[in-house]
Every structure is written in structure tokens, then in C-alpha cells.
Amino acid sequence: MVDFWQIIQNAAVEIISPTTAAYALAALGLAIHFGFTGLINFGQAGFMAIGAYGYGISTLTFHFPVWGAVLVGVGGSIVFALILGIPTLRLRADYLAIVTIAASEILRLVFTTNTLDFVTGSADGLSGYKGGFAALNPIPKGTYGFGPFTMNEYDLWLRIVAWVIVAIAILLAWQLMRSPWGRVIKGIREDEDAVRALGKNVYFYKMQSLILGGVFGTIAGMIFILPRAIVPANYATTLTFFIYTILLLGGAATIFGPVAGSIIFWVVLSAVSGFIARAQAAGWFDFIGMSSVQAGQSRFIIVGIVLMLLVIFRPQGIFGNKKELAFVK
């Protein structure tokens, strides 16, 4: 028998999970790039990897305190954005897409290579860097929450920190996008030559946007590794495309869309995979001969179909204004 109550409980856990917060923050960074400025960044996974490894390596190899490790990650992502942006932001939008996807793959392969095993742990990745963050926890030891949201003091601390960061990022992005700065940024999305003709330094604004969205991605990368270990395989291009899915689900040119998109994405993904796994075990799919391995993979097929339907039937996302942004211009 399929235990629907268990499926619902497992899905509900995702609503406030730190992973959901991390994806929401990364998607908000991408909204600044893609939705508001029109920069096609296909390397958000690279920015997240810099956050993860910047934090992990500074902590494990150099024994930095938490704030030092965070600064290393953020500094690394600013340098990464400059390296990507200086040669490409003067060119057409598609060049940035090509360069970002390649650069984030280069980063992942550098982190995977055996030569750097002593710092990056190569394919095994890194773990054991959570001590500093856990030591900052003011919450006494114990069990908190109720029902599916029952957790220990570390998990509660992590959730509070993650969602407070997301809330601050939302406030920042909201204030920026309703300011004259945001007006220039949106103007660049529409037609950068027109904005240039009005005396704005378009290149400089695009660079600021690339850095800001990239730093959001980097901090998301740090939140992402606190409930788990750093594994280089996590930073493949699929990560970037999951974040795009979340962004388009919520609405590309919106502030709250990325958060709502992330919550919906993870809840639906958890519910779908929970249902398929249990239904397969209960023999519901025996008529097509589905194995348990196939059941595990099929959730991504369903996510892919949902993404396609979304782009076709609701290109502006759940919260987007259809007039303001219809997917890709």
C-alpha cells in the first residue's frame, strides 16, 4: 500500500529546508541577471561552487573563522564575475552564455582533478567544515518543532540563518529594483544602445548586476553545503538548469517568484519521487516493467515535462506579469 501521509510529510519538510532556501537565493541571483538585466548566465552552478569550496577550503586548509571563510567565498565570486564579465559584457548577450557555461564546467573539473586532491578532496569532495558554524549556534541542545518539522538544534539554527539571509536578499533586490538603479538595469534588458544613448555606462551596470547576482549565488552555495558535504558532482550544469526551472516557475522578472518557485519545485519533486518510489515498490508500475532504479530517475523526466509545459502555457511564471516578461525576448 502507498503511504500518502508519509509522502505528504516528506514533501512538507522541503518547504523550509535549507536546500530550498539555497536554491531560492541562487534563483534570485539569476533573476537579477536574467530577468532584470537580460544577462544570460548559464554558470550559476559555478558561482555556487565558489561559495562551497571557498568556504570549505578556507575552513579546512587555512582554519579561517566563519566570517573569514564567507569573505573568501564572496571575494572569489567577485573575481570570477570580473573574469567572466570583462571580456564578454561588451559583446552580444549570447557570448556571456557560452563563456559562463564553459567557465563553470572548468571550475568543477578543477575541483575534481586529482592533482589538487590535498585541498579539494577531488571527486570525494570535502566534509567536516561545519564546526565553526555549529559553534555559533545560540540555541540550546534539544528537539524542536512538530510533526514533519521536528529537528535538532543544528537544523533549526541552519534553517533560521538560511531563511534570514534569503529575506535580507529579497529586501535588497526589492529596494534596488524599485530605485533609479533598477530602472537603468531594466532599460538595459530592453535595449542597451538606447540606454547608452541616454548617457549611462551600460558596461559598468552590467558588471554590477553580474557581481551582485553572482554573490547571491555564492552565498547560496554556502547555505547549500551546510546540511551536507561538498561533492563536486553537485555543481554540474544540471544545477544551473534546476535553478532556471525554479526561476521560470516563479517568474523571471519577479522578486518573490524565485522563493515560491524553489518551494514548489522541491515540494513537488519530493512528492513525485516519493510517490513513484512507493508505487513502484507496491507493484503499481509492474505493467510497464519499471525497476526501482528507473523509478528513481523518472522524477526528472516528469520535472522536464513540467518545465516544458510551463514555458509553453505560462511563460511569465506564477507571479510574473505576462506583459512584463514573456520568458525570453
Place this chain on the structure above:
Amino acid sequence: MSSDAKPTRGAPVKSINLHVGEIEPGVAKVDAIIVADNVTRTFGGLTAVDVAHVEIPRNAITALIGPNGAGKTTFFNLLTGFDKPDTGTWTFLGKSLAGIPSFKVARLGQVRTFQLTKALSLLTVLDNMKLGAKGQKGENMFAALLPWLWRKQEEEIEAKAIVLLEKFKLDTKSEDFAASLSGGQRKLLEMARALMSDPTLVMLDEPMAGVNPALTQSLLDHILDLKTQGMTVLFVEHDMQMVRHIADWVIVMAEGKIVAEGPPDAVMANPAVIDAYLGSHHDQDLGEDDPETIHAMKELLDADDES
């Protein structure tokens, strides 16, 4: 600029005696706002612009005319920093502009519009206007986070934008997306937006192209009004009626060179110009008609349109 200045009606007041000495291509002006020397631009083997010397008179309306592919838009792009010349220097208000990027050119008070209108479609009409204002404190990323630093300036900009929108009869549309405007209204919006920066020189690339005849008169009045307010206008146009009606001075380009200039009536009496525009060889270039050159020019023009 004053809000109550009514667009001029009837026959415009023409500025005369703009030049010094004999009228010929490259003649000196009494008071020049732009002086360009030896400006050339080639695309592959084709010389698109090859201007030996030209001066644009200040506080007058100058038309830049010429057959398709004469290099007018390319020359425009060079003067505004949107394209880089192979050789040449030019000054704007006595300041050398060669090699200065387009956004700095605009900040110096030389704004332009585009042949293919660039309304920022998914911004409201009002936001389009506000974007045109210069020196906004809130356009700094860090100041943007502190609204009390720029709120007052923002209100002033909005008030100025509304006055201009009323003048251009777009005030009822101020909250609509620019995408919802008609082609002619977008031309008006683009011009109004350019005026938000209080420019010294307004450069209009084909302001009449694709404009509904009902809006033509209003657009002409607005251009004449710019001169009344002390601005200088340089425009590229194909419509000879318009050129005759509002221009104080006409510069004719063909194959990248300046082949004639002078007051409108004198220029239009010039046989070379008549031949190019009004005569039997209406669609052909001035000078020698080498079929290969015409082909290359057409390709160039297509490239211009896409850019």
C-alpha cells in the same frame, strides 16, 4: 525649458547667414557646434564615410540628406561614439570627441535618437522618460539602497517628465508600457526622452520614418520648437518636403562624401541633388554607378538596419 512654450505654427522662422564666404562643401560656419576633419570609416573594401571637412551650425536645424547607402547613419554613429572611425577628429563645443564612448558623448549634451525607434518596450512611458534624466544620485547601486538620498530628486525628475509628456501629448499613456504605443508615438517618446537630459545638440535619425501623417505636423512642430528653445538639431531624413519646410541648412552626402551643402532652396536647385532625388535616376547613387558598389552599399544598408 519653459512648459508654456507653444509649438510654432505656420511658416517657421529660418536662420540665415550661417556660413562664411563662398558656399561649397565644407564651408566654414559663423558659429559651428561640430567641426569634423578627415573622418573616414571603411567596412572591408568599402569606404562608407569619407568626410574631409564639415561644420554644423549652432542653434539651427541642419538636415543631412543623401541617397540610401550614402553613409549618413554611419556618420551619425561615428559622431555619437556608437562606431569608431578609421581616421579623423571632430570637436563638439570645442572639445575633441574622437575616441570618446557613446555614453560620455551623451553626458556632454549631444543626444541622439535611432532610425529604428528604441522605445524601452517593457518599461512604462514614465519610466522611459525618467531614465533620460542626467546625474541621478539613485543610479549609484549603493545610494539606490538609501531612498532618502534620491527621493527628492526623483520627484523633480517625475515632474519634469510629466511636463514633457503633456507637451508631446503622451501624458495619458504615462503608466502604460511603451510597447503599447504606436510607431509614431514611440518616435515622440524617444524624442521626449532625449530632451529629459537638457541636451545642447539633438541628433535625430530619420524622425519621420514610419510616422502616421496625422502625427507628422506635430513632430515637425516639436523639432522647430527645439530651436526656439536654443538647441541645435541635426537630422537625417529622406522626406524632402520636411527638409524644405524646417531645415535652415542642408548637407548632402553621397558615397560617404559631402557633395553639396547650403540653404534648402539653393541645395535643391543643385543639379546633382535634383538628379539624385527628384530626377529620373531617383534610386541611384550620385557619381559613378558601379553595379558592384551599389550592391555593397545595399548590403551595408541592411547591416545598418539590423544594428
